[in-house]
Amino acid sequence: MAGVVAALLFGAAAALRAEPLVNPLTADDDTVKLGRKAWIASGCMACHGNNARGAVGPDLTDDEWLRAYSDEMVFNTIKRGRSGTAMSGFGDTLSDTQIWQLITWLQDENRKRKAGAK
Numbered sequence: 001m002a003g004v005v006a007a008l009l010f011g012a013a014a015a016l017r018a019e020p021l022v023n024p025l026t027a028d029d030d031t032v033k034l035g036r037k038a039w040i041a042s043g044c045m046a047c048h049g050n051n052a053r054g055a056v057g058p059d060l061t062d063d064e065w066l067r068a069y070s071d072e073m074v075f076n077t078i079k080r081g082r083s084g085t086a087m088s089g090f091g092d093t094l095s096d097t098q099i100w101q102l103i104t105w106l107q108d109e110n111r112k113r114k115a116g117a118k
């Protein structure tokens, strides 16, 4: 019986894992502003620059990434950090929603940059 329950739980966990995390937020003005606020409040600019265009840490507004890009990769990097690098996790201070807001702001910066607006 315990084996069956364990198998069911494992199956459910595997099913949940099968769906990659995708930014659930819409890039409206409020969300982008909240993301920018979370960026400033968390001190990300100390390493990535005021507008996230890179300093000690990499540029986060272009299409070049150290690891293959996915919303999930960026989310996990911000939430958990990267061991062995200066990039620490912010899961203790930022809620999941704030992390997605932050990502929405970064994606908006990327879009604007491509559009040549800045």
Ligand code: HEC
Pocket: 039, 042, 043, 044, 045, 046, 047, 048, 056, 057, 058, 060, 064, 065, 066, 067, 074, 077, 078, 082, 085, 086, 087, 088, 090, 102
């Ligand atoms: C103390 C310096 C520091 C701070 C503060 C910092 N980062 Fe980083 N970050 C880094 C470094 C260094 C890397 C590169 C890690 C590596 O080599 O894989 C990085 C990597 C990243 C990446 C992955 C980039 C890629 O190309 O794969 C993301 C996304 C990121 N940081 C977001 C943030 C956000 C958002 C914040 C604020 C909540 C933040 N970082 C704060 C230093 C920092």
